[in-house]
Structure formats: C-alpha cells, structure tokens
Amino acid sequence: MTLTRNILLLMSKNHWMKNHVPRWKFVRRAVRRFMPGETIEAALDAAAGYEREGIPAVFTKLGENITQIEQAEQVRDHYLDAVDKIAERRLTAEISVKLTQLGFDHSVDASREYCREIVCKIKNRLGNEFFIDMEGSAYIRRTLDLYFRLKDEWDNTGLCIQAYLHRTEADLDDLFSVNASLRLVKGAYKEPADIAITSKRKVDENFFALSQRMLTRTKHHGTRMIYATHDEKLIARIIEEAKIIGLPREQLEFQMLYGIKTSLQKQLARDGYKVRMLMAYGESWYPWYMRRLAERPANVWFVIKNVVKQ
Ligand SMILES: Cc1cc2nc3c(=O)[nH]c(=O)nc-3n(C[C@H](O)[C@H](O)[C@H](O)COP(=O)(O)OP(=O)(O)OC[C@H]3O[C@@H](n4cnc5c(N)ncnc54)[C@H](O)[C@@H]3O)c2cc1C
Structure with missing residues (x-):
C-alpha cells in the first residue's frame, strides 16, 4: 500500500476536510469525472444513454455514516422514490445501498426495516435485485x-464482498449455502494487516482465487456472480477461466464505475458479456471521492489541473 493511498484514505475521514473541500470549485469540477451529477435526475439521464448501449446502471446515492436517524428515513424515502422514477423511465437500473446511510450506526433493526421496505418495492416495481455495499x-x-x-x-437481495479481507474465503461457504448473489470487489477502505491483505499483488491473486469459486458456482447453480473491477488483467483471466470451465459469456457479469474505463465497458458489452455501470450521485460525495483518488493517486493530478483551469 503506497503512502499516497494511506494519506488519501486518512483524508477521507477528516471532518474539517469533509466540511470544507466540497465547497472548493476546482474539486467540484474534478469530481464530475466520476459522477453524472448530484441529483437522481442527472443519474437517470446518464443511465438512459448507457442503457441504450447495452450497459444498464446500478444507482447509489452518496452519503455515509449519517449523524441522525431521521436522515436515514430521508434516504429510505429517496430510494423508494428512485424506484418509481426508474420504473417510469422504463430502465432496468438496480440499486445498491450503504447500510451506514440507512442508520446502521444508530439502530441495526431500523436499517434492516428500511432495507425491507426498499427491497420489497424493488421486487414489486422493478423485479430486479437490491444490493448491499460492504x-x-x-x-x-x-x-x-x-x-x-x-x-x-x-430472495432478490445481493451482497458485496471484498477480496482484500482474510475472512472472505470462509464467508463464501456461508453465502453459497443461501444462494447469495454476490458482487466481488477488491476493497476500498484502509484496513490493518490482521484483517486485510495489504499487498496489492496478493489482493489480486485472492480476487482471482475467489472468482474461480464464483464462476464454478454460476456454472453449477446458475447463481448470479458479479466481478466488479477495472483491472484488465484480472478481467482477461476471469474470461479465460470461464472459457475453461465452459461458462457461456452471457452468464459472466462485470461491473465498473461511471467515468472509469468506459471504452472497456462498451467493448465487453459489445462482446456479449453482461456489464453494469455503478453511478453514484448526491451532494455528500467527499469520502467516496477520496477513496476513488486513493485507488489511483494519479487522479490527484486531474484535480490539480482543474485548479489551473480556474
Ligand atoms: C461496481 C463497483 C462496486 C463497488 N462497491 C464497493 C463496495 O461495496 N465496497 C468496497 O469496499 N469497494 C467497492 N468498490 C471499489 C473497489 O473495492 C475498488 O476500490 C475499486 O474498484 C478499484 O479497484 P479495481 O478492482 O478497479 O483495481 P485497481 O487495481 O485499483 O485498478 C485497476 C485499474 O483500473 C483503473 N482504475 C481503478 N480505479 C480507478 C480510479 N478511481 N480512477 C481511475 N482509474 C481507476 C486504473 O487503470 C487501474 O490501474 C466497488 C467498485 C465497483 C466497480
């Protein structure tokens, strides 16, 4: 893990920065690279365009670790309304949520109840899956x-799992036993060595090892498994492995973020793989954006270039 990544991840939790940085114009301009806008309408418009190119969206409203439980109710209401808007626009977009945005720090029961309300409406109105971020x-x-x-x-509830965690391999057994739909990611947070693998090479290897088990799961049980990465080498290895075990490409699903490797997303969709684009929107983008910078510290130059453009 590089020093820059560590610094950016520490900055993502800094209160002063969280309150001040989002007001800086050049940062606001730079953040647009990773999100279509701050409103659900902006996300819906962008999603409609990509869906026409065979890349449906996954929506997530930004904002995590809310400070009052009433805010969680507003987030619940937002998602219930978003389901209606997705249905009205006849999009096949899905929704993925962060539990800390739904009051997880205040009341686990309340956040479970909010999830129940959202997943119930998704099932009835959209008929697709509801995902929980990790x-x-x-x-x-x-x-x-x-x-x-x-x-x-x-049953239409899926979960994100993180390849950098030592525990994920064992968690897979329990998750397979309930036929969970899973989205595998590398992991975006700063974690200590006793909890997470800290070498990037080893995280990538674990991602592939977990993918092998997930591909086999789809092959034998048809379970939906998603590989959420922009790592072209890993994507190529997963595609190769799917070929080896005889898994048809329509059963292979990749997800990537809005604004990252868009041409690769389009190419995979054209080649017949399932692809979804995660679109984040909302005003509370600071910690999320800092994690995006930490994933690729070269992005900091993009922010700096926007100062020059002022
Ligand atoms: C759909 C989706 C859902 C996610 N959900 C979660 C979640 O619930 N919990 C969680 O912990 N993490 C989540 N993540 C983030 C994930 O954990 C990684 O931090 C992130 O995807 C970067 O890792 P990578 O697999 O792309 O590989 P990396 O090795 O980090 O990147 C591979 C290549 O992709 C490009 N790239 C990657 N990130 C960026 C970036 N920010 N800007 C520009 N180029 C970039 C670069 O070319 C890089 O060399 C999610 C990611 C995706 C795509």
Missing part, C-alpha cells in the same frame, strides 16, 4: 447478519 471492517459481521436475515425473506 463498508469498513467494523461493519462486516453486522452486515453479514443483516444480509442473511434479509435474504431469508427477500
């Missing part, structure tokens, strides 16, 4: 518990 390691056990309870009641 956040920092302090939340993992509770997130899995909530997920298993929700999945028991609502």
Whole structure:
C-alpha cells in the first residue's frame, strides 16, 4: 500500500476536510469525472444513454455514516422514490445501498426495516435485485447478519464482498449455502494487516482465487456472480477461466464505475458479456471521492489541473 493511498484514505475521514473541500470549485469540477451529477435526475439521464448501449446502471446515492436517524428515513424515502422514477423511465437500473446511510450506526433493526421496505418495492416495481455495499471492517459481521436475515425473506437481495479481507474465503461457504448473489470487489477502505491483505499483488491473486469459486458456482447453480473491477488483467483471466470451465459469456457479469474505463465497458458489452455501470450521485460525495483518488493517486493530478483551469 503506497503512502499516497494511506494519506488519501486518512483524508477521507477528516471532518474539517469533509466540511470544507466540497465547497472548493476546482474539486467540484474534478469530481464530475466520476459522477453524472448530484441529483437522481442527472443519474437517470446518464443511465438512459448507457442503457441504450447495452450497459444498464446500478444507482447509489452518496452519503455515509449519517449523524441522525431521521436522515436515514430521508434516504429510505429517496430510494423508494428512485424506484418509481426508474420504473417510469422504463430502465432496468438496480440499486445498491450503504447500510451506514440507512442508520446502521444508530439502530441495526431500523436499517434492516428500511432495507425491507426498499427491497420489497424493488421486487414489486422493478423485479430486479437490491444490493448491499460492504463498508469498513467494523461493519462486516453486522452486515453479514443483516444480509442473511434479509435474504431469508427477500430472495432478490445481493451482497458485496471484498477480496482484500482474510475472512472472505470462509464467508463464501456461508453465502453459497443461501444462494447469495454476490458482487466481488477488491476493497476500498484502509484496513490493518490482521484483517486485510495489504499487498496489492496478493489482493489480486485472492480476487482471482475467489472468482474461480464464483464462476464454478454460476456454472453449477446458475447463481448470479458479479466481478466488479477495472483491472484488465484480472478481467482477461476471469474470461479465460470461464472459457475453461465452459461458462457461456452471457452468464459472466462485470461491473465498473461511471467515468472509469468506459471504452472497456462498451467493448465487453459489445462482446456479449453482461456489464453494469455503478453511478453514484448526491451532494455528500467527499469520502467516496477520496477513496476513488486513493485507488489511483494519479487522479490527484486531474484535480490539480482543474485548479489551473480556474
Ligand atoms: C461496481 C463497483 C462496486 C463497488 N462497491 C464497493 C463496495 O461495496 N465496497 C468496497 O469496499 N469497494 C467497492 N468498490 C471499489 C473497489 O473495492 C475498488 O476500490 C475499486 O474498484 C478499484 O479497484 P479495481 O478492482 O478497479 O483495481 P485497481 O487495481 O485499483 O485498478 C485497476 C485499474 O483500473 C483503473 N482504475 C481503478 N480505479 C480507478 C480510479 N478511481 N480512477 C481511475 N482509474 C481507476 C486504473 O487503470 C487501474 O490501474 C466497488 C467498485 C465497483 C466497480
């Protein structure tokens, strides 16, 4: 893990910066590279365009670790309304949420109830899947518990899992046993060595090892498994592995973020793979944006270039 990545991840949690940085014009301009806008309407417009190119969206409203439980109710209402808007626009977009945005720090029961309301409406109105993001390691056990309870009641619930965690390999067994739809990512938070693999090369290897198990799962049980990465080498290895085990390309799904490797996303969609683009929107983008910079510190130059453009 590089020093720059560590500094950016520490900055993502700094309160002073969280309150001040989003007001700086050049940062606001730079952040547009990773999000279509701050409103759901901006995300819907962008999603409609990409859906026409065979790349449907996954929506996530930015904002995490809310400070009052009433804010969680507003987030719940926002997503319920977003489901209507997706249906009215006849899009096949899905929704993925962060539990800390739905009051997880205040009341696990309340956030589970909010998830139930959202997933129920998604099932009835959109007929697609509702996903839960995986956040920092302090939340993992509770997130899995909530997920298993929700999945028991609502089959259309999927979960994100992180390849950098030592525990994920063992978690797969439990998740397979409930036929969970899974989205595999490398992991975006700053975690200690006893919890997460810290060498990038080893994270990539673990991502591939987990992918092999997931591909086999799809092959034998048809379970939906998603590989959410922009790593072209890993994507090529996963495609190769799918060929080896005889998994048809229509059963292979990749997800990437808005604004990153767009031409690769289009190429994969044209080649017949399933591709979805995660579109984040909202006003509270600061910590999320800092994690995007940490993933590729070269992005900081993009921010600096925007100072010059002022
Ligand atoms: C759909 C989706 C959902 C996600 N959900 C979660 C979640 O719930 N929990 C979680 O912890 N993490 C989540 N992540 C983030 C993930 O953990 C990684 O931090 C992120 O995807 C970067 O890792 P990578 O797999 O692309 O590989 P990397 O090795 O980081 O990147 C591979 C290549 O992709 C390009 N790239 C990657 N990131 C960027 C960037 N920010 N800007 C420009 N180029 C870039 C670069 O060319 C880089 O060399 C999600 C990612 C995606 C795509």
